[in-house]
Amino acid sequence: MEGLIAYAREAFGWDGDVTASLGPRGALGQIWRLEVGHERYALKETFAEPASGALIATELAFARRAADAGVRVPAAHPDREGRYLVTTPGGTWLRLYDWVDLRPVSPSAPATPGELGTLLARLHRCAPAMKSEADGGPPASWYDRVPAPHEWAEVARAEATWAAPLRERLATLPELCAAVTSADPADLITCHRDLHPDNVLAGPGGELVVVDWDNVGPATPARELASAMFDWFGGDPDAMRGLYDAYVDEGGPGRITGPADFSMALATRVNFLLVQSRVAIDPEAEPRHREWAEREMDEMLPILPTVRHLADVLELTR
Template sequence: MSRRRDGSQHQAHLITQDAREAPPQATGAREASPQLVARAREAFGWGADVVVTAGPRGALGQIWQVETGAARYALKEIFAEPPSEAMVEAELDFTRRAAGAGVRMPASLPDRSGRYLLPAPGGGWLRLYAWVDLRPVDPAGRATPDELGALLARLHRCAPAMSVEAGGGEPDPWYDRVPAPGAWERAAASGAEWARRLAERLARLPELAAAVAPADPAALIMCHRDLHPENVLAGPGGGLVVVDWDNLGPAAPARELAQALFDWFCDGPGPDLDAMRRMYDAYVREGGPGRITGPADFSMLVASQLNFLLVQAGVALDPEAEPRHRAWAEREIDETLRRLPDPRWLAQALDLLGGGRAQATEP
């Protein structure tokens, strides 16, 4: 599940599918159009021996696996608004920094004209990446918390300061503002299968959202902002690989850390506090700068999940949305309602990690 505004899932190039990710046929994925294949062949200089098959997809994004001769690529078709040129440049800079810090990711590849983003026939946009055989990481694996903590520390240590979005705008409110109470009325009263569960969760929304607030601009660095289990995968040899950098932008490191802790170690009915402690301690040992000290550090977690939930409810209830988009939204609503943190869980995590754990301890 991605908390992105457009709902696109990871650009991961999975061979083994995660149970949380529907196979292409389940979400109505189609064959690549001849026009799309022809455009890609022309742009990237491929020969006639190109074979294109459907890979993972999200609400507004599709990955196509491309085989041409001995080479394999991941062609990402973007249905929504594409990343800006400034965003692409920021992504390339951040991934170079991250690679230098030992973080692995699929390489972003330009076309023959040097473009990293090109228009697709009939609308949409295309990006190309190196294909990497990836598989899901087991959150319950013994080494997972320590590996994740070390990975996030490396990302934060190499990140530059960043007080505005890549295009120069103010930090995206998606990460620090929750929807107004009235924004939920249509969805809660819709009669959809999930509407009653939504209404039940909304009863605790004021308590959950009480501490959500913008971060101090002076504390912001460039962050990935979407490091959930579908975007951190195991590559050949088992090392962690980070994918889907499309959401990068300014965030407080403590807030991204808090979000990652819950993304990985709270899948209902409550948080795995021992795993959270181990990930947090590994992050501190590896020199990560973030420290969870108060309720506001959960702002990014809460705001992004609530904003994502509202967007997906809108897609699910939109009679003009494509059936495949509505089906994907229904799945994401079900998952988000299950994973939406309870205020008690945040308090438990804060009691465990806040203040007294500023110095790393051995697991």
């Protein structure tokens, strides 16, 4: 840790004392809380391949538009050379943001569905059209394609607490994922694409703050809306309807009208399960990454939607 802070000090041109403490982590990165004199920052250390320069530029532009639309976003900071991504000698990557004292949002709070629906509508209303990924490539398959059956073979044989539940769900995946299709390019706009409860948090005054914009890219408003409804309220139809109604009332452009609108919700969950199951059984993965992956498997499998679940949500949005 001392080496990382020393490198950050040099890269960002800090003088004086810098103190660091461990913050939250996600699938691809660790957050460190830094105190630099009277300033406080969130230093994100990314483990996997980082965002490209084009993606960072797209992210920064969209975050500025969101802020202008009334969405709270921690500001990003460049290093001394104007770079928003810094490569460390250890082979990881750093990005720097303002530190905001955040806490989890309670999904059970009566106001939460409405606040989330309003937030998502504001994001979609200010989002420009986006037909391709930031680097010019086609829209990422992570959001509209699911693994083929043979890709599960190795992890299905694993001996782990999550292996038996996984095998049970694998038998249902073909029917569940039959609705997953590619989106119409004409409907694609710039979306955050990762608005789960770890990335929408409450600020000091209770206002919602959106963090972790690394997955910004093309998606349809309806698909991101459906995905957010499942991320936050998968087991609470009243709250899902509350989010949806608030989104519509705020002028959000998306409408859930058919099974294909669940493509993003299903594809991201199923793809995530495959990736984390592979990490969990990889003997060469760092223990901290394997342990994190195992926890994710135990948490995600029970909340994977069912065919009946999709039908019920489609009905309530009508």
